[in-house]
Amino acid sequence: MSTPLLNVDGLTVALDRHHGDVRVADSVSFSVPAGGSLGIVGESGSGKSLTLRAVMALLPAAVSVVGGVVELDGRQLAFTGRGARAQRRGRMAMVFQDSLSALDPVYSVGAQVAETARQVLGMSRKRAWARAVELLDLVGIRDPEQRAHAYPYELSGGMRQRAMLAVALAAEPQILLCDEPTTALDVTVQAQVLELLADLRRRLSLTLVFVSHDLAVVREVCEELVVMYASRVVETGPTAQVLSEPLHPYTRGLLEATLDLDRGDEAFHPIPGSIPEPGRLPGGCAFHPRCGFATEACRGAVPELAGVAPSRHTACVHWQELAVSR
C-alpha cells in the first residue's frame, strides 16, 4: 500500500497544567491519500478544530500536542518552533471560518496574496503581484486587477472568503486545511464557495481536510468522514456509507437531530442531554448517558475505535445492533 500524503496517528492535544491538564483531542487518527478529501465533523468541544490546528502547528498558547504523530509523505512533522513552520511551508495551508480576523486589515488583499508568494516561492515583487491577480481571478473574484487593491473590510463575506483562499493557494500547497470555511456565509454564497473548492481540487489536485459541524456540507465536499465526539473519534468511513448506514449511535443521533429539507418533520429527533465539557467526561464511552443502546459495558472502559467492515471503524460495542436495525 502506498503511503498516505497526510497521516495522523494517535494525536493527543491537551490544555496545559494551568488550565487543568485536560485532553481536548484524544488519540485521534486518520489519513488522507494525495488528492483525497476528508471531513471531520463534530459539535463544539468535540476537538475537531484543535485537531486541525495541531496538524497545522497553529495551536493556541495554552494548548499543546502531548502525544501522537503527524506525518507528511511519510516524514514526521514537528509541532513547535521554526522547524514546524518550515516543514509545512509550501505544502499545507489553512483557511478559517472568520475571514475578517484571518486577513490583515491594513494590507490590501492583493498585497497579502503576493506576500505569501514572495515569502514561500521566492518570487519577485512584480511577479508576485501578477500571481496575486491570477489567483484572485482563479478564486472567482471579478475585476481582479482592481480588487487586488481592496482592503478586507471593503469586501463582502463571500469575497473575503475567496480572498483568504487565494492567500492560502499562493503558497501552492498540496494540502488545504479548512476550518468551517462556509459557516459564516449565506446559503447561496456557501454553495458558490463549495463549488469553487470542488473546482480548485480538480484543477490543482488539492488534498482537502475539511472541518465542519454541518453534515450536509461535508457530504457535498468529502469522500471520507471522521466523526468526533467529546475529544475522540467515534466513527470513520466513506462519507456516503457513514451517513447512510451509521455504525455509531452518536452519528445516527446527529443525523436525526439535523433538520433537512428533503426529510419530513417526523424524521427529526433531538439527542437528549447535552455535550459534556472537556475534563468532565463521563466514564467509559462519553456518549453513554445520551445513548439508547447503552449497557453496563459502556460505562466501564472507553471503547476503542475498531475496524468492523472494510474501511469502516466505530467506537461502539453495540455497532452490530445498529447495523441490524437499519
Add this chain to the structure above:
Amino acid sequence: MCSLAGAGGLQVSATLKAEDVRVSFRGRDGEEIVAVDSVSVTVPAGGSVGLVGESGSGKTTLARVIAGIQRPDSGTISLDGRILEARRTRAQHRAVQLVFQDPFSSLNPRRTIRSVLRELMRVHELSSGRADEDRRCAELMELVGLPNAALDRRPTAFSGGQRQRIAIARALVVQPEVIVADEPVSALDVSIQATILQLFADLRAELNVGLLLISHNLAVVRHLCDEVAVMYRGEIVEQGDRQQIFAAPQHAYTRSLLDAVPRLGPVTPLPQGRRGGDA
C-alpha cells in the same frame, strides 16, 4: 392555576401587523440606503410566521422595528388594531418580546436568573408578592426545561443552549402576545439546536403566543412556522403558507435559496425505544 397563566389569568394573543414599514440609513458617502422598503407582514393571533432571507436583506432591521427598539422612517406596527407608538409604553413593550441570536451577550452576567425574572415581574406589575414571584419563576423553569436550581445561578454558569432557554423564559415572564426570535438557534450546536427548536414547538402548542421567527435557515422555518415570508434586498418578494412556499416557490429568489441548501437525504430512523432518553 394554569402554569402558563401567571398572575393574571389566561395568556392572550393578538394579531400583529407591520404595515408599510420603511427604514433607511445614511451610507458612508452620504447616500441613502433603504434597508426595509414598504414591507408589510402579519402574524395571526397565536400563529407563526418565518421571515427568511440572506444577511443584508433587512430581516433583522424589520425585527427590531417590530420589537420597538428601532424607529422606522414610516409605517406602523399594531396589535389587534392598536397602534404601537414609535416610543412604546411599558405595556406595549411587554406585548412584543425579542429573543436574540447570541445567548452570551444578551444576558446580564452579574444577575441571577431569579433576580432578572423578578424585576421584570415587578416592573410590569405582574407580581403579587415574593411567594407568587418564586412560584412563577419555578413554573417558567419547568416550562423551558431547566432545573429549579438554575434560578439562583448567573448566566456564566450555563451553556449556550441553556442560556437560550433562559432568554426564552425572560421573554415569557411578561406574558407577551408575540415573540420575535432573531436567529434563536443559529449560534448553537446541531444537537442543542434541535432541543431548542423542540422547546419552541412545545411552547407554541402549549401557549397562546404568536411567533415571528427570523432565520436564514429554511429548514428551521419550515419546522416551526405556518407561514413564510421571503425577504430580498429590503423587500418581501414572496409570502404564503409553508406548504406552498416549500413545494411550489414562485419567486426566482426563493427557488435559488431553496436550491442552495445542502441536503442530507433520507435517514434510517433509530428503532423504537433506542433513542437516548426513550426508556
